[in-house]
Amino acid sequence: MKILSPYALGATLYMPATRADLLDVVFRTKLPELRSLVVCLEDAVADIDIDTALSNLHVLLSAINDRGGRSGDGPLLFVRPRDSVMAAVLNDWPLIKHVDGFVVPKLTMRNLGSWEQAVTNPELFLMPTLETADVFNPVAMVELGQALRANLASRIIALRIGGNDLMGSLGLRRNPATTLYSTPMGYVIPMLAGVMGSQGFALTAPVFEQLATPNLLGEELDLDIAHGLVGKTAIHPSQISLIQEKLRVSLEDLNSAKLIVSDVAPAVFKHNDVMCEPATHYKWAIKILERAEWHGVRVPEAANGETTIRLAEAAQ
Known part of the structure; x- marks a missing residue:
């Protein structure tokens, strides 16, 4: 199995699997500066569009295959399945060989076993997302980290912090005038950096959903980096260059x-x-x-x- 550095992720852009321009991004006709792409089949796709999204993903992978595979200088390519049942189906697609790995949504100790059984392809890397209420409990995070180290450590590039879902579980939304560190995430991110970082896991930073305040994004990135986070989810292509400049x-x-x-x-x-x-x-x-x-x-x-x-x- 090849080795992927978590620093290779840079700004990670999520795109719904229903998008028609995915192939252009994979081959850098669009967004040539992008380092990593997640084709999303979960929150970004409505229930009624699941079949369309899966069909579009298959078309994308077939087109990549027809070109002889992805180019070496293109972005890393991940898929975020809706759940472990969908992941088990995708795991067995022959064309999934053109994907670097899966983003695992809403991982907990309760569903970890299901995901381990679903993603058996050893060539698929994993990026579990920490975005449920369990994340607020450091004891639960110690337990989850130990379980991940036991069976999946070599396949995990990084753990993703799902800031919006975590805030949502508290009935909160980011104040557009402050960084995420002025919210309860100001407790969660340092805690995860300590609990998971001390177990050897890299972590990536939550999305910054305010598009009109790039200066505030810069402030938040400084705090992300100060906490040892290795990359950040981008909500919009306009954020890519700023995120990657800050990572220099x-x-x-x-x-x-x-x-x-x-x-x-x-x-x-x-x-x-x-x-x-x-x-x-x-x-x-x-x-x-x-x-x-x-x-x-x-x-x-x-x-x-x-x-x-x-x-x-x-x-x-």
């Missing part, structure tokens, strides 16, 4: 990470007026280097427009 690594962090992982790094050293300790910062450095590999580096500019690079100061 600062030059200062890149230089610091390179020094920390160096075989000749001192036990403690100073870099740009910050103390670095490889014994405690090594995992952070590895993640920074992986993020930079996928998203690149932001080079700061001085007031005169020239790039500025600060040199490392290592204490011997």
Whole structure:
């Protein structure tokens, strides 16, 4: 089985399986900057349109097959089945080989066994979505994380945080003037970052559904990244470039990470007026280097427009 980095996801765009332009996105005729695409058969498709959506998905996969498969530089392609019953059917489609994996909606300990039985194709990666009331209980999340590690850890790219569903379970909706961190998600996201992150899982950030406030999206992305989240769901193509720009690594962090992982790094050293300790910062450095590999580096500019690079100061 191939290995997929969670940082390869970038901005993840969900598109209903009923859309007629899915093939254009898969082959980058549309949205060439997109890193990952989810063809949705769940919330984005009405009950009366399920058969149409499944037929359209089959047409998409047949067209990909007719072209000899997806191109290597196209977006990652995932399908979100409606439930484990639908997933079991899709799991056995021969053409599902053209999909990287499934997004698992509303995963809990109660339905985990059904999903394990449904998605038996070892080539399909999984991105479980945490979006039920159980998510507010850290004990339940510890239990779920342990169960996922036991049987599915090698197939899980990342866990997705379903912010809208979680807010909905409380009868709440985001205030358009604040980030999600000013809501009960300000408890949930740090808790999940700790509980699931400490078990080795990457997590992606909830969608930002306000299209008229890109500056606020930028603020929320800064908080997402500060909590170690590796990507973010995009509600609209206009958000893709901003999300992926924010995921770029600062030059200062890149230089610091390179020094920390160096075989000749001192036990403690100073870099740009910050103390670095490889014994405690090594995992952070590895993640920074992986993020930079996928998203690149932001080079700061001085007031005169020239790039500025600060040199490392290592204490011997």
